[in-house]
Amino acid sequence: MIKVERLTKRYGPTLAVKDITFEVEKGEIVGFLGPNGAGKTTTMRILTGFLPPTSGTASVAGHDVLEEPLEVKKHIGYLPEAPPVYPEMSVEGYLDFVGRLKGIPSGEVNERLDGVVEGCALRDVRKKLIGQLSKGYRQRVGLAQALIHDPDVLIFDEPTAGLDPKQIAEVRQLIHDLSGEHTIILSTHILSEVQSIASRIIIINDGKLEASDTPENLMARMRGHESLLIEIDGPPEDVEERLLAVEGVNGVSRKNGHGGRTSWSVETSKDAVIRSELARVVVESGWGLYEIHPIGMSLEDIFLKLTASEDAAEAAVQDEPAAEAGADSPDETVEPTVSEAAALPEEAPPEEKEESSKQEGAAAS
Amino acid sequence: MRNVWTIASRELRSYFASPIAYILLAMFSIIFGYFFFSAVAIFVDFSSRGQMGMQMPPMNVDQFIIQPTLGNFSIILLFLSPMITMRLFAEEKRSGTIELLLTSPVRDFDIIFGKWLAAVLLFACMLAISMLNLAVIFLLSTPDWRALLVGYLGLLLMGGTFLAIGAFISTLTKNQIVAGALTFGAFLLLWVLDWVNAYSTSTIGKVCQYIAIAPHFEQFSKGVVELKDTVYYLSAIGLGLFLSKRSLESLRWRA
Numbered sequence: 001m002i003k004v005e006r007l008t009k010r011y012g013p014t015l016a017v018k019d020i021t022f023e024v025e026k027g028e029i030v031g032f033l034g035p036n037g038a039g040k041t042t043t044m045r046i047l048t049g050f051l052p053p054t055s056g057t058a059s060v061a062g063h064d065v066l067e068e069p070l071e072v073k074k075h076i077g078y079l080p081e082a083p084p085v086y087p088e089m090s091v092e093g094y095l096d097f098v099g100r101l102k103g104i105p106s107g108e109v110n111e112r113l114d115g116v117v118e119g120c121a122l123r124d125v126r127k128k129l130i131g132q133l134s135k136g137y138r139q140r141v142g143l144a145q146a147l148i149h150d151p152d153v154l155i156f157d158e159p160t161a162g163l164d165p166k167q168i169a170e171v172r173q174l175i176h177d178l179s180g181e182h183t184i185i186l187s188t189h190i191l192s193e194v195q196s197i198a199s200r201i202i203i204i205n206d207g208k209l210e211a212s213d214t215p216e217n218l219m220a221r222m223r224g225h226e227s228l229l230i231e232i233d234g235p236p237e238d239v240e241e242r243l244l245a246v247e248g249v250n251g252v253s254r255k256n257g258h259g260g261r262t263s264w265s266v267e268t269s270k271d272a273v274i275r276s277e278l279a280r281v282v283v284e285s286g287w288g289l290y291e292i293h294p295i296g297m298s299l300e301d302i303f304l305k306l307t308a309s310e311d312a313a314e315a316a317v318q319d320e321p322a323a324e325a326g327a328d329s330p331d332e333t334v335e336p337t338v339s340e341a342a343a344l345p346e347e348a349p350p351e352e353k354e355e356s357s358k359q360e361g362a363a364a365s
Numbered sequence: 366m367r368n369v370w371t372i373a374s375r376e377l378r379s380y381f382a383s384p385i386a387y388i389l390l391a392m393f394s395i396i397f398g399y400f401f402f403s404a405v406a407i408f409v410d411f412s413s414r415g416q417m418g419m420q421m422p423p424m425n426v427d428q429f430i431i432q433p434t435l436g437n438f439s440i441i442l443l444f445l446s447p448m449i450t451m452r453l454f455a456e457e458k459r460s461g462t463i464e465l466l467l468t469s470p471v472r473d474f475d476i477i478f479g480k481w482l483a484a485v486l487l488f489a490c491m492l493a494i495s496m497l498n499l500a501v502i503f504l505l506s507t508p509d510w511r512a513l514l515v516g517y518l519g520l521l522l523m524g525g526t527f528l529a530i531g532a533f534i535s536t537l538t539k540n541q542i543v544a545g546a547l548t549f550g551a552f553l554l555l556w557v558l559d560w561v562n563a564y565s566t567s568t569i570g571k572v573c574q575y576i577a578i579a580p581h582f583e584q585f586s587k588g589v590v591e592l593k594d595t596v597y598y599l600s601a602i603g604l605g606l607f608l609s610k611r612s613l614e615s616l617r618w619r620a
Contacts, residue, residue, distance in 0.1 A: 045464075048468040049467075049468060050464055050468050050617065051617055052617055052618065070470045070471075070472070071470075073468055073470040074470045076468065078464075078465075080461060080464045080465075082460075084460075084461050084462040084463075084464050084465035085462070086379060086460075088379055088382040088383055089375075089378070089379070089382070093378070097371065097375045098465070098469075100367070100368075100371040101371055101372070101465075101466070101469045101471060102469055102470060103470050145465070
């Protein structure tokens, strides 16, 4: 359905996209994953015909984006990062306009409009001005806009950016419902987001394609690289020694400490078993256990793991805590975005995780 | 053509959904009303002097009311048309809706022509208001309606020219104020071009006089359709729309 070959985009001296090649089959849901500025939006804009590539080719439904832009545009529904809505128009008026713009015959516009209003749960706000809608509703209007002409290919640029958790769940469900009939490309910098809906993940970093695989395979490749944050009240030298002695611990590094307590970052190979083992060791030694929870891997870590060789990756991970040793509070390393981006096998949302870890800490103390 | 109308009608609705259209139309009615009033006042003054036995040139409403009133139209256009065009593309670029237009299956020219058409239609609303004023003359006298029609044709052409240039300038920036200021500057320059060289017979003087927008309207206001002036306005509109198209295309390469 979508074919991209050796695509390169240059903005003046900067290369935004470097030599990317991939293919998307009909009915696939592909997640573009990468940090901000990685080239996700640029790639999508080239596919939609908004930007021309500097070199390489891209085609959608058999039509080249440069040679037959109008044909390509007919087959694509596109939701840019900011929904392209006119605040002074009503939801109905706007969707009617987009429907006509996308070339739906006049007689069918109303029918399609009713369809997307139902599909995107917009019935309550149908007559309202878009400028008065909440961000979540505006995003849904953006989705409705992309869907109105029933295109084969849907391209969503960060469809859940800036929404609250409930709205994120709704949008995700909407996208999930669309799968099957449509070929979907969506971009995000949050791994858990694509993990649940995408049939394939394409990781882009710094304009380059780093990996393209199913979520399961990517997870498998990243397993065995978990790290834990553990806060202990005990003599630091002993703690380090005892923790290292636990089977499955690859490395221990001290992060910081206050009031007799010290925080440690523990590199492990097997996560689930080792947490109880660590807790047992700490309690048996007579120390206080304040906190123990997994640290999410940032996307950078994942990229490093995916691209560097095993040894280099491990070295990089062990260097990182040392660089962060100056940080004031251990909480800084576990802010929600980071844990959300984490390659954790558990499905628990970050809030819950933090809460449970606090409870654990309280129980231990 | 369907796409052009889709875009034009959305743009028009958007003018009337915001205060812009109403403010412009209100301002226009006041200023035009004043111009019309002063032309009538002068006419009344002159004709009463004629009745008192003073030596006056022969007078008619065409020459003394309609012609100067329509002639003053270009001043109003100079000030009001930047406010019509400044948002056309700048606003879409700022809010990101341009991405919707450029990723829809419509040609760039449809977008530009549609937006320009909407601006011309708003201007036509102004013309309609001005007709209300002039209708009063028809109640009291019998002006040449064919000459007046030609005058309005000229106004449409002149307005179209201003709006095409304004539309082009609006494609250049994301900022409405910048677009408005640049447009006003450009119009002012095109306006004063023939003052400086009004009496010059040099080639440069003649060229400047030809480029200036307003002088080409003179014959129209007298009810004369001059080929030279018509060609001037039509080609200026064509140039403005062509430059807009090029500018919109370059947006993709520069973005």
